[in-house]
Amino acid sequence: MNLKDKSLLESRAFINGAWRGAATTFDVTNPATGEVIAQVADCAVEDVKQAIDAAHSAQKAWAAKTGKERAAILRRWFDLMIAAQDDLGMILCAEMGKPLAEAKGEIAYGASFIEWFAEEAKRVYGDTIPGHQPDKRIVVLKQPVGVVGAITPWNFPNAMIARKVAPALAAGCSFVARPAELTPLSALAMAVLAERAGMPAGVFNVVPNSRAAEIGQEMCANPKVAKITFTGSTRVGQILMRQGADTIKKMSLELGGNAPFIVFDDADLDAAVEGAMIAKFRNNGQTCVCANRIYVQDGVYDAFTDKLSAAIKGLMPGNGMDKGVTSGPLINEAAVSKVQEHLSDALSKGARVITGGNRLEGTFFEPTLLADVPASAKVSREETFGPIAPLIRFETEDEVIALANDTEFGLAGYFYANDLSRVWRVAEAIETGMVGINTGLISTEVAPFGGVKQSGLGREGSKFGMDDYLELKYLCIGGI
Numbered sequence: 176m177n178l179k180d181k182s183l184l185e186s187r188a189f190i191n192g193a194w195r196g197a198a199t200t201f202d203v204t205n206p207a208t209g210e211v212i213a214q215v216a217d218c219a220v221e222d223v224k225q226a227i228d229a230a231h232s233a234q235k236a237w238a239a240k241t242g243k244e245r246a247a248i249l250r251r252w253f254d255l256m257i258a259a260q261d262d263l264g265m266i267l268c269a270e271m272g273k274p275l276a277e278a279k280g281e282i283a284y285g286a287s288f289i290e291w292f293a294e295e296a297k298r299v300y301g302d303t304i305p306g307h308q309p310d311k312r313i314v315v316l317k318q319p320v321g322v323v324g325a326i327t328p329w330n331f332p333n334a335m336i337a338r339k340v341a342p343a344l345a346a347g348c349s350f351v352a353r354p355a356e357l358t359p360l361s362a363l364a365m366a367v368l369a370e371r372a373g374m375p376a377g378v379f380n381v382v383p384n385s386r387a388a389e390i391g392q393e394m395c396a397n398p399k400v401a402k403i404t405f406t407g408s409t410r411v412g413q414i415l416m417r418q419g420a421d422t423i424k425k426m427s428l429e430l431g432g433n434a435p436f437i438v439f440d441d442a443d444l445d446a447a448v449e450g451a452m453i454a455k456f457r458n459n460g461q462t463c464v465c466a467n468r469i470y471v472q473d474g475v476y477d478a479f480t481d482k483l484s485a486a487i488k489g490l491m492p493g494n495g496m497d498k499g500v501t502s503g504p505l506i507n508e509a510a511v512s513k514v515q516e517h518l519s520d521a522l523s524k525g526a527r528v529i530t531g532g533n534r535l536e537g538t539f540f541e542p543t544l545l546a547d548v549p550a551s552a553k554v555s556r557e558e559t560f561g562p563i564a565p566l567i568r569f570e571t572e573d574e575v576i577a578l579a580n581d582t583e584f585g586l587a588g589y590f591y592a593n594d595l596s597r598v599w600r601v602a603e604a605i606e607t608g609m610v611g612i613n614t615g616l617i618s619t620e621v622a623p624f625g626g627v628k629q630s631g632l633g634r635e636g637s638k639f640g641m642d643d644y645l646e647l648k649y650l651c652i653g654g655i
């Protein structure tokens with residue numbers, strides 16, 4: 176890797192402000208080439224306990240700083256991340272596979288949360304409430320929850336940590352991050368920059384590890400951890416909630432999605448195609464807000480199919496480091512198997528391949544468009560997490576709303592329409608935490624990201640995002 180600053184490629188754990196090796200290491204592989212790019216310290220449970228102890232010891236002093244003091248450190252961290260954007264993007268592209276331009280975009284996106292919450296650190300306002308008796312006054316304080324344990328996925332190796340650590344640290348919490356075993360390098364590079372930004376020892380710790388289950392268990396059981404923040408599958412979210420029950424852990428969970436993308440007859444079709452391309456194929460279909468099922472109204476079905484097919488043919492799969500590449504590999508062999516399984520299931524139920532449909536070398540897969548997909552197919556019921564766009568025909572608004580909501584998930588939904596009354600009706604009826612209306616791109620640090628139903632608990636980003644890391648304390652002052 177041709178980095179300007181080679182010290183960003185760190186393979187040791189970062190615990191209590193010190194870089195530490197471990198008894199064993201695990202390999203990190205470039206999914207585009209199969210090449211091993213690093214051997215990373217494989218933290219044992221004991222190391223994680225030490226990181227939690229360090230975070231616990233550091234938290235009170237961190238919380239005692241003024242919001243402005245915490246903000247200054249976070250702001251420096253943001254500046255350093257932006258200054259290192261090219262290198263961080265390259266590390267991310269190498270370990271995760273997304274195209275370099277998209278990887279650099281993720282660095283800017285992740286950093287934007289650190290900038291945003293640096294600003295919010297100064298604005299943790301409580302409240303005063305008129306007393307309920309003449310001699311009483313009531314004040315509400317907001318205080319940090321304490322030590323936060325984070326478990327994050329591989330699809331956004333930088334941003335999924337940034338979205339959690341920024342509000343946590345801004346609020347005065349300390350943080351232990353366990354990045355996905357497939358992509359720990361971006362998290363470690365963030366820690367290199369946190370240290371340079373002057374983060375006090377123990378406030379931010381990164382414990383790479385190849386055995387997620389035992390770390391999850393430790394974080395959930397350890398009484399020094401006040402809160403778990405997790406992004407990943409609903410299955411693992413359920414495990415963490417169960418494990419956290421004994422110590423009543425607070426939980427922020429950003430879990431699986433099954434986003435509907437609806438194109439109504441009155442939509443601007445070119446805009447809808449552009450939105451569908453972003454919502455479906457960004458990150459090669461590997462985001463939790465990816466359009467998973469595309470419902471198209473009868474009157475525009477054929478025209479939309481032709482236009483979307485033409486757009487998909489313009490995609491270029493390849494090594495994300497190469498110029499012009501728009502789609503990287505799938506993350507691993509298991510991801511390819513899932514895509515293939517969803518594809519053959521849809522075909523067996525009557526779907527037709529309009530474009531693509533084949534596995535390429537390595538873990539690459541052709542961007543694929545399927546038409547005439549029945550609502551019962553796996554592609555429309557489960558999160559595919561790959562480059563397959565399944566088209567499902569519908570006739571009425573009521574019918575499509577029922578189809579869209581017929582899922583246990585409720586993260587993102589999208590629709591394209593111009594009739595104002597319809598826009599309101601559908602926006603209110605869709606059971607998701609986020610709705611993109613005439614847009615396929617909804618992620619930003621200024622808005623609350625999160626799901627309903629089995630897609631999770633809590634919100635990340637925006638003025639609301641800080642509340643996930645704060646407790647309310649009410650003071651009742653009597654005898655006045």
Ligand code: ADP
Nearest residue numbers: 326327328354355356387388391406407408411
């Ligand atoms: P994905 O499909 O995105 O990999 P997972 O939920 O399997 O979703 O993984 C998300 C993160 O959770 C990863 O860092 C993974 O290592 C971790 N993980 C997997 N199983 C467990 C578990 N039992 N306890 C805690 N973390 C887990």
